[in-house]
Amino acid sequence: MFLKDYIKEVAGALKSLASGMKMTGYYFTHHKEIITEEYPDNRNSLVLAERFKGEVVMTHDENNEHACTGCTACELACPNATIKIITKFDVDEATGKKKKALDTFIYHLELCTLCNLCVDACPTGAIKMAPTFEHSVFDRNQLTKKLNNPGSKIRAGVE
């Protein structure tokens, strides 16, 4: 019957609207469900995943020694020419032989897509990804970084 269907239709429509309103009403009254993180305020308690790819850093130990041999594997692996390695020739004091070594590890954070290919390519584990993400600066030149610390040298035994 027409009238019966009409009433049924209206009632069904109202019921479906009420079920949606019930749900939003639940969230309106239950403030513990709120998931907002107040970012700059919670900076101290912020936990990032240890694998988070924020920027490339070179690890130095307490003697200011790194593990980079200057082999340029990372430079070759990089799809965006983010890394530029400048090498020099060290003279081995014991033997007097010349040996290729790292002079400057230049890293362009502004070009980097954080794809992890350089870290994957490094044969000695000299570089890794650091979980930092607040990279914004006022001058983009500051994003070009020199990764090896001044005065650092290669750790003994790393070939």
Place this chain on the structure above:
Amino acid sequence: MYRTTDILTSSTSGDMVINVGPQHPATHGVLHLVITLNGETIKKIEPHLGYIHRSIEKMCESLTYRQFIYVTSRMDYLSAHINNHACALCVEKGLQIEVPPRAQVVRVILDELTRIASHELWWGAMAMDLGAFTPFFHAFREREMINEIMEETCGARLTMNYIVPGGVMMDIHPNFQKKIKEFIVLYKQKINEYHELVTGNVIFENRMKNIGTLTAEQVISYGCSGPVARGSGVKSDIRKLYPYEIYDKLDFEEALETGGDSYARYLIRMREMEQSIKIIEQLVDNIPDGDFQAKTKAVLKLPKGEFYTSVETARGELGVYIVSEGGTTPYRIKFRSPGFSNLSILNDMVKGGKIGDLIAAMGTLDLVIPDIDR
């Protein structure tokens, strides 16, 4: 008293031409639609592309087979992982690399998580197109859990670049399985809220049912794939038709609807999320031990020839076609992206409808513009 403004005088036939996009809230990106209107009724839709063309295919020609995978994350950024997967599969096919079972399972789990995350975002964005804002935030709550799993294991939330030819880049994080199980438990509760908030709503049903109806013939002739094709009853799931990795050993259903309207496409995606959960449930406790990466040479050189693989992304069939001259870089790469074919059907879909129909139907196409333009 008043001056005639030149809106209507610009056309002789009474038609009104409107630009929807490139900057428009409904296009979710820089898509430009030129629509010819008669009143509120749409007479013609003409998509204009190219606003976010970054020539990814050309870029890939100068990158090695290891490097070019990361670029594809930027095509369909919502299923970045699946894009990477397609490229890795194609390279592996060329090099005849056997991928260790552990890597295969991890890849598939992450694929399905990506699919859920992508559909979650689609669900929220589509509801927002229809004028309901709340679903967007609720969908992001669950998507955030997936992103956290991704962040922990892959190191990134959106453009993962976790897959390398021969396996995956790193082993899974110790918390991987635990977190996924937590997610599944929570997700199964929340999916009911989704249906309560949107699926059953009478306004939503009226906006979706019998809107943008596509027949199976139209879908096939335009080359649509994914949920758009399945909504019209065309079997097109690459995971079923041409199984890759371990999909042929898994128990899941291809979601099919015969309605062909926006509501059918909506239901397909909702059911696909449930099927993805089913796949993850089967795999999460059965990740085999072993290597996560096959031994590969430092420099990959594909043999001379042509290679093609296709996978099922969240939007449909993504094909990767590599022409190799035997060098370290591809001679030519062509991506068959699902979004492009799905967009081309838009005119047939909503011609004769209202502006509201265009927005609703475009929402169910789930367009990602960088995927169309590449």
Place this chain on the structure above:
Amino acid sequence: MWSFSNIANEIHTWLSSQLPPIWATIVEMVIAGVAVIGLFAILGLVLVIMERKVAAWIQIRLGPNRVGPKGMFQSMADTVKLLVKEGMTPNGADKLMFNVAPFIAMIVAMLLMAPIGFAKDFQLWDLNIGVLYITAISSISVIGILMAGWASNNKYSLLGAMRSGAQIVSYELSAGLAILTIIVLTGSLQLSDIVQAQADGWWIFKGHLPVIIAFLIFITAVTAETNRAPFDLAEAESELTAGFHTEYSGMKFALFFLAEYINVFIVCAIGATLFLGGWMPFHIGNWEGFNHVMDYIPSSVWFFGKTFFLIFVIMWFRWTFPRLRIDQLLNLEWKYLLPISMINLLLVTLIAILGWHF
């Protein structure tokens, strides 16, 4: 006891003793005007922050919480921002109409403030055709929107304005019929009479099911009349970017924005007056003690409490439902709301004639 009516009377007696009657009236009018504008500003600020907080909590967010305690001054900061922004007029626009439209929208909202009883015996203008006045004036608001849409020389604006015209004109019918049910029950067009008639119980309780149906129809229709979601087709940001106010910026936009919220307040105030007893406290039959306690709550608190409850319901709608399509919107009016309210009106008339209501 402190109350709005006492303050008004004291001001009146003081002014009458100091000034000749004609000047006293003029000064009273100025005071009333300033008070209305002040109420406008406060309502705008309160309603904007309320909307944002309601939206945030429904959407499991925190909402504005940076300016002032718990973000309470956020809307003031927004107002300052809008005040210092450039009010652009597009090149091809019809300058006069473009600039006048926001003020029309605003003036309509202001005029509607006149017959509303905010508290016991506290009313700007208790005219004997109050309800008719409200329905008549509220129809003018569509002119402001149509002017804005046409004069902007923008296709989105034009579409938005045309939608809004069709929508407001048709929803006025069912809103009017819903209001008529109360007039039939009360037998008066005067708002103070309607409130007095509810001294022994609000119409929504006294009038059985038909009044509840009328109330639901009224809420739906006024949501549409004020262009609020799910009927916000005139703005429909995912379809028409911002509809009729696409081209407006700065304070001109703010006036539209303010007018929307004031309109929401006014229709809710009318709804509260007609169906929920206005400033009348909540009384239950013969419970003398309970009724006495309720009488202690000031009448203005009752009025604003009811009004803000209705405003909350309308906001709740907005953040829950998707938007309708334009033809579905008109279908809803002509196929559902109008026939139902017509039959409903007949039922109410029957009840009123037979005296079945309490």
